[in-house]
Amino acid sequence: MKILVFANFGMGLYNFRKELLEALINQNNEVYVSLPNDEYVPKLEKIGCKFVDTHLDRRGTNPLKDIKLLINYMGIIKRIKPNVVLTYTIKPNVYGGIACAITKTPYITNITGLGTSIENKGLIQKVTLKLYRLGLKKASCVFFQNKTNQRFFIDNKIVKSNTRLIPGSGVNLELQKFEKYPMIDDNIKFLFIGRIMKAKGIEELMEAAELVKVQYPNVQFHLIGGSEENYYKKLDELERLDIIKYHGQQNDVHSYIKQTHATILPSYHEGLANVLLESASSGRPVLASRVTGCIEAFDEGLTGFGFEAKNVESLVEAIIKFINLPYDQKRVMGIYGRRKMENEFDRNIVISAYLKEIKKTVEKEKHNESIREVS
Structure with missing residues (x-):
């Protein structure tokens, strides 16, 4: 199975989702990561990911650049032909989601936070919400990291029933091991x-x-x-x-x-x-x-x-x-x-949730394909 990940930078993907990527690779899946080239790309490649260099202006609001990103995402999907796409952060969620909908590719979205463009009311918020409606409309599942964000998206009719709450990105309890508290010290x-x-x-x-x-x-x-x-x-x-x-x-x-x-x-x-x-x-x-x-x-x-x-x-x-x-x-x-x-907040909770949703999404797509073939 081919799994494609759209993200905006390597640090977040490697630090908070490495264990999920490793679990997918260990199940003999081909995992492609689409993001801008940075110092974390070699680390992602080392664990077995296949890198797709993708320019992305994280904070830019130039519509021409965003359209170019959408077209780029569509090209990547058509070239790789993934069984499922995972998206993280606003631009990959929006434009990656739209690209998946256009190409009829199953995808799972993670809302890692509302972001400043939504938190600050005004024109940018209205535009962002409209884009999110387009980007999440066909998502197989939308993961939320807290109940407030989940309720906000439901109340604003951005998503419907295909949502699931997870404990953030979780934490690797072995990597972030318990450390003895510093000795009594006047210098807090x-x-x-x-x-x-x-x-x-x-x-x-x-x-x-x-x-x-x-x-x-x-x-x-x-x-x-x-x-x-x-x-x-x-x-x-x-x-x-x-x-x-x-x-x-x-x-x-x-x-x-x-x-x-x-x-x-x-x-x-x-x-x-x-x-x-x-x-x-x-x-x-x-x-x-x-x-x-x-x-x-x-x-x-x-x-x-x-x-x-x-x-x-x-x-x-x-x-x-x-x-x-x-x-x-x-x-x-x-x-x-x-x-x-x-x-x-054990990260294994998050990994289990993803593996379950990916399996369900792929099985549903196979079922739909068999129905289309018969009809």
Whole structure:
């Protein structure tokens, strides 16, 4: 069987879906990955994927480029003739879905989050929703990572009954293994992992770090992630003042999680935040916005603390609350977080759901083909 995957970049595909790709390959399927060429492509090829170089402007709104992407997707489908297509993130979901519908190819979609284009009301939201209706109309199954996103798509009549809820991308419990909590230390270390951009709450985090450092000068704020928006000047300034330590893009985030006391994510919106799952799996408490995609990943007061998104005062309050917790309470929070991941977010749950839906989709297509042949 041939399985084609449409995605927008290699990092997400490799870090969060590698085990699914390996499971499909181990079942003797040919797995093709269509995405822009990046440093993760050799890793994907190493596990057995066949790479299809596909230019994609992740944040662009040029309709001519998007039409070109649609035509490109149709060409890829016609050339490979997959039995089923898997799509991830907005543009592959929309244009990959339309391409599959036109070519009458079965496909399964994953809504990894609403994204800024839908979260921000206005013309772009209306256009995006219309495109999503076209892209998801013929989908065999649409996976959602949280109930709120699922309800939004149903209420807006983008999808009907062919939906299924999964625990995000899940977490690899062996890779993100439980780590002993750092020894008692006056220098509490907080960690942010994510793209350096407004929607991730980076502005609130930087302001909160400045305020907290006035009261607690020994506290450290470590930031990991590539800067997708122009924050370099501010990052440099805060680093010179010893407010933050910016580590740029890192491939091995687990080694950083291991050394810190808690992870902070002040995001405005998420599908289901992988950084929170990985941190909790490693035995670290999490501090996160009380927004869909974050609140599912922690239990208030038991495995972490929540705060209001876009609210510096609320963020500072949560940080100080954590700083003042007794050491043993911090450590136990991490233990409970790991337990929550084991019970609710094991990546094998996601893999099983995909294998089941792929099998059902392919069998249904075979049944339809046999009916067409008879008629």
